[in-house]
Amino acid sequence: MTLAxxxxxxxxxxxxxxxxxxxxxxxxxxxxxxxxISWPDLLPESERETLAAMRAGQAGQSELRExxxxxxxxxxxxxxxxxxxxxRYVRMPxxxxxxDVAQRGQAREFLLLPxxxxxxxxPAPPPNQIVYVTSQEPIRFDGLWDPVxxxxxxxxxxxxxxxAESAYAMEVSAVEPYAP
Numbered sequence: 437m438t439l440a441x442x443x444x445x446x447x448x449x450x451x452x453x454x455x456x457x458x459x460x461x462x463x464x465x466x467x468x469x470x471x472x473i474s475w476p477d478l479l480p481e482s483e484r485e486t487l488a489a490m491r492a493g494q495a496g497q498s499e500l501r502e503x504x505x506x507x508x509x510x511x512x513x514x515x516x517x518x519x520x521x522x523x524r525y526v527r528m529p530x531x532x533x534x535x536d537v538a539q540r541g542q543a544r545e546f547l548l549l550p551x552x553x554x555x556x557x558x559p560a561p562p563p564n565q566i567v568y569v570t571s572q573e574p575i576r577f578d579g580l581w582d583p584v585x586x587x588x589x590x591x592x593x594x595x596x597x598x599x600a601e602s603a604y605a606m607e608v609s610a611v612e613p614y615a616p
Contacts, residue, residue, distance in 0.1 A: 468525055470525050470526050470527035470587050471524055471525065471526045471527070472526070472527045472528070473521070473526050473527070473528045474528065474529070475528075475530075475550040475565060477518065477521070477528075478517070478518060478521070478564055478565060478567075478603075478604060479516075479518070479564055479565070480516045480517065480518055480564075482516070483514065483516055483562075483564065511559065511560040511561075511562070511563065511600050511601060512559070512562060513561065513562020513563055513564060513565065514562060514563065514564060515563050515564060515594060515601075515603045516564055516603075517564055517592045517603050517604065519592065521590055521592070521604075522590070522591055522592045523589060523590075523591065524589065524590055525587070525588070525589050525609075526587070526588070526589075526590050526606075527585055527586070527587045528548070528567075528585070528586060529583060529584070529585055529586075529614050530548040530549055530550055530567070530583065530584065530586060531548070531549045531550075531551065531552055531554065531581055531582075531583055531584070532546040532547070532548060532549075532569065532575070532577060532584055532586070532611070533546060533547045533549055533554070533555055533556065533580075533599070534546050534577065534580075535547065535597055535599070539574065541576055541577060541578065542574035542575065542576050542577070543574060543575060543577070544570060544571050544572075544573075544574050544575070545568075545569070545570055545571075546568075546569040546570075546571075546575070547566055547567070547568060547569070547597065547599065547600060547602065548566070548567040548568075548569050548586055548606070549561060549565075549566060550565050552581050552583075553581065554566075555599040555600050556599075560599065560600035560601075561600075563594070563600070563601045563602050563603040564603040564604070566600055566601070566602035566603070566604070567586075567590065567602060567604045567605065567606050568593070568595035568597070568602040568604070568605040568606070569586065569588070569605075569606050569607075569608050570605070570606075570607055570608065571607070571608045571611075572607075575608065575611050582613065582614070583613075583614035584611050584612065584613060584614050585610075585611070585612050585613075585614055585615075586606070586608055586610070586611050587608070587609050587610040587611075588606040588607050588608045588609045588610070589606065589607060589609075590604055590605075590606050591604065591605050591606065592604060593605040
């Protein structure tokens, strides 16, 4: 095989892998074990420090102003994200808030939220603490505020709903009741 033929073959293989969705390397294949993450993992380091300062009542005025700048009056926070998570197959806990109820107790669109009552009884969390979740098949939910584990490929994608904005999105591949 000539050098030109080898190069053409290698280029064709690389293109085929990219078209098949394999260009993300170790990050996205559902056949891999998911990376287990928690809510702080969705925040860049600078956001973690600001949230900790706000909770401790030690944030300066400029930090508070910057952190609370948002497109929605009721939703404080930012769209800053962790780029390294983009395209990763992850597993994370949270609470599903259905956005479209196809049938009673089933939906295909949800917000995955870090705490019970977010967006309904309490203000929306920051956009970088909300994951917009979709499913090809309706997901059955018995209790609206029952915690779950969710698996899927997480993407950095701004989404806007009537309840809140999110900085992440996910096509779900598995949902199961939460068990520590």
